[in-house]
Amino acid sequence: MGEVRYMISDAARLVDVEAHVLRYWEEELELPIGRNEMGHRYYTEENVRLFQRIRELKEQGVQLKAIKMLIPDLEQGETEITHLLARVDKLPAAEEGQAAAREEKMQQFQCIMSRLISEALEDHTERMGREISTQVSGHVIKEMDYLLRMKEEREDERFKRLDEAIRSSQKARKERAGLKKEEKKRWGFFGVKKGQAV
Known part of the structure; x- marks a missing residue:
């Protein structure tokens, strides 16, 4: 009788995680998971046990980078979580130093980026x-x-308009003055109409 093969949904149920978590762990930990003729993943009893141990370590707060270094122990059947956690604590100090150096470089990079962005914003605002x-x-x-x-x-x-009004007023005054003069001529000096007997 051949080995038991589980589809991803069944394996996820056995490990008590979502299917996407299995795919993520597979990718991050570079686990060799088998594929069937149609290219679908299948999981063996050993794969399920490995994922269960990974889940237990994750629940203890161990990061995937540390778990990745423990994969050989996990594949050999090491099940004692306390022993594995002790191994995590004994990871080479050089790796911790590298992590600290990376962290420091990341902080320096963030400071530089913050300063550049700040200067760019100030310049942009001024312009x-x-x-x-x-x-x-x-x-x-x-x-x-x-x-x-x-x-x-x-x-x-x-x-x-004012100029037109003034000219119009002057013209009207001249016309009135001309009419008065004409009247005076007709009436004469004594107010008697010329040609009338006094």
Whole structure:
């Protein structure tokens, strides 16, 4: 009788995790999981036991990078979690030093990026302020020119009407004065109409 093969959903149920967690662990830990003729994953009893041990370590707070180094022990059937956790604590100090160095470099990189972003934002804000100021000044000047032109046109129109009114008034006065003169000529000096007997 051949070995038992589980589909991913069955294996996930046995390990008590979601199917995507198995796929993630497989990829991160570079586990050689078998595939059937159609290319679907299948899991053996050994795979299920390995994933159960991985889950137990994860529940103890062990990160996948440390678990990856313990895979040979897990595959050999090491089941004592305390022993495995002790191994995690004894990981080479060089690796811890590398992790610390990476962390420090990451912090330096973040500081540099923060400073660059801050400087870029300040520069951008300053340029935008100047550009907006220039545009606003240009618009204000154009608007003031327009308003002054409109005011001048209204004043010109007002003076034109006033000039017409004055000329019209002067013309009317001249006409009245001409009529009075004509009347005087007709009536004469003593108010008697010329040609009438007194």
